[in-house]
Amino acid sequence: MKHHLDTASGTLTVSWPGDVLSSNVETLRKETQEILDSTLIRQGGWSVLKLDLSAAKMVDSAGLNLIVSLIKITKARGSSVRAVVGSPNVYRTFIFTRLDKQLDLAQAA
C-alpha cells in the first residue's frame, strides 16, 4: 500500500491497491492504521485524508464499513476525508449508501 504526505496542501494520500472487499478489508485496515499511527505522519500535520480508490473495481459493505470507520477517526481529529474512485460502479455505490454526504467524493481523471 502506498502513501504520500503533501505538507504544502496538508493532504495525506493513501492508495489502496485494488478492490476493497470482505476478503482483504482487515489487511487494508491494519496497513492504513499503521500509516496513520506512524510518527512521521502524526507529526506531519495533515488536514485531509485522501483515499485513492482508483484501482478498485468493487467495494462491498465490509469495504464501505472500513471507510466509515476511517471517516470517524479522521473527523475525530478535526480533519476531513476525500475519496477518489475510478470505477463508475464504485462511484454509484458511494452515492447509494449516502457516503457522498460524509466525505468529499471525486472521480479519477
Add this chain to the structure above:
Amino acid sequence: MDVGQANHLAKNAQTAVLLVDDDAISRRTLQKFLERDHFQVFSADGVDSAITILNSSERGRIECVVTDYRMPEKDGLCLLAWMVEHNPEIGAIMVTAEGEKQLVAESLRQGACDFLEKPVDRKVLGQAVRKAAERIRTARARVRAQQDMRAVGAVQQQMIGMAIPDCRVKVDLSYHPSHEAGGDHLALFQLGNDRFLVLSTDVSGHDLRAAYLSVFFQGFVRGMMHAETSIEDILVIFNRYLVSDVNSISKSGEITSVAVSALLLDLQIGMASTLSCGFPLPYLSDGSGNARLAGESGSPPLGWFEDTVNHPADHELGEKSRFYIWTDGLDDLAQHLDLSPLSCAFALLRHRKGTPPPGWMRHAKDDILVASVGHRSVISAAGEFLPLVSNKHPGTDWARVDALQAYWARSLQTALPELDESRLYDVLLCTREIMLNALIHGCGKSPDQSATVDISCDPAGCVVRVVIQDTGAGHDFDWSAHKKKAEESLVDEHRGLMLIDALASRFETKAHGTRVEMDFVFSHSDRALAS
C-alpha cells in the same frame, strides 16, 4: 514360386501404375519389369499425356505414378506439382539420373515421393511401387471411413430431431458433436395420453461402433416399449445383454457401455420419475428461480456390472417444472471453464441453429447434447425463470467468497453476454453480500450448515433472480430500521442493506431471514439485445 511371392503377384495384379518417360526404350524396359511382376501398366511419353490419363476414367484406378525426372518441355517436378494440386493421394516415384536425387529432393517442397536412381533394378522398382500402392490404399480407406462417419453423423443428427414428436411435452434440444459420429441420442416416447418417456443415451466411444450401438439400443427400447415392458426392466435386460453377451466376448478386453438417462412424465397426476445410469443427474427447475438435482445418485452405466440399475427417484411436477438433461461432455466443459453447467446449457439452448457456436465451445472435448423438457403450455411464458447457477455451499465457504463471486461472474457472462457490465456488478455485489451473511451469520461458518444460491433468468421479462437460502435458525429484525440508521448516521454496519435496497429491483426476505430473494431488471438497452 513360394506363397509369399504368389501373394505379392496377386496384390500386384490389383495395382495400376502410370509410367511416364519420354525415352521409348527406357519406358518399354520399365513397363516389361512391371508387367513381369503382374502390375497393370499405363504409359505416357510426357507430362501432358500423363495428365490426360490421370484426368480420364482411369483416374480412380491408378495408385502409383513412376515418372522420369528429366524430360523435355516439362519435367517430372511439373507432373508432381499437378498431382499435389489435383490428385494428392496418388503415390509418386521419381526416377533420377545418378547424382540428381539430392537436387530434386531439395526442389520438392510438398508431396510424398520416393526416388529411384538409374539404372533401375526390377526388384527395387517392384518393392517401391508396392509400398506406394499400399500407402494410397490406406489413405483412400481413411477418406472413405471419414465419409462414412460423416454420413452416419448426419443421419444421427436427423434422427435426434425426428425422435421428438409434437405432443404435450416440449423438448428443446441442442446438439454439438465434436466428432463425425458418436453415441449421443435423445428420443421422446409417448406411452399414453398423459405419459411420456424422454430417453437420453451416450454410448462409449466416438466411432461407427458407438453410433451403431446407440441406434441398436434405441430400437431395442422402442420394441420393448411396444411390448409394455417398464423402463427399469428394459435397462436391466439391456445391461445383462451388454455384460453377458457383448463384453464377455470382447477380444480386445474393451468394455462397451451405455450411459442412460430416463425421465418418465405423468402429466395427469403431475409426477415424474428419473433414472440415471452413468448419465449426469438431471436438474429440475420449478420455474420461479429454484433448481435442484433430480435425485441423489445414479447407478453405473449399462455394461459395467450385473444388476446395478437403481430404482427411479420420484418428483412432483409444478406448473412450470422443467428438467435439464445433458451428456457428460457439458459437465467436463463447465468444469474446465470453472462455471455453472446450467449457464452453459442456457446459452446452448438459446443458440440459434445455423449460427456459429459460442466461442467457449472450442474448449469442448466431447460431443454435447443438452435438452430441456417441460410442459408445452408454459414453455417460454413470461415469468418463467430458467436456472443459470444452482449450488450448495458449506458454512466454511465464506472464506472462498471471492472465488464464488468469480464463478457467478463467469456463469452470468456466459449465459447472458448482453447483460450490461454495471448491472452485472449490481447482481454480483448483492449476491456476495447476502451469501456472506448466509454463510457467516446463518450458517455460523460451520461445515455442518449450508447455504444454497440459485441464480436464474426470465429472458422474456428481462429479469435476473437470485435466491439464497441457509439452513440456520434465522432471526427477525427490522430491516428498514437498520437501513435508516445506517443512512442517517455513521454506523459501520448495515451498509450492505442500503446497497441491496438501492441496487436490486426487488428485495424480499422470508422464513425469518433464512431465505432472501432479489430481482434485477435489465436496462432498456439489455432488453433490446435480449429480445
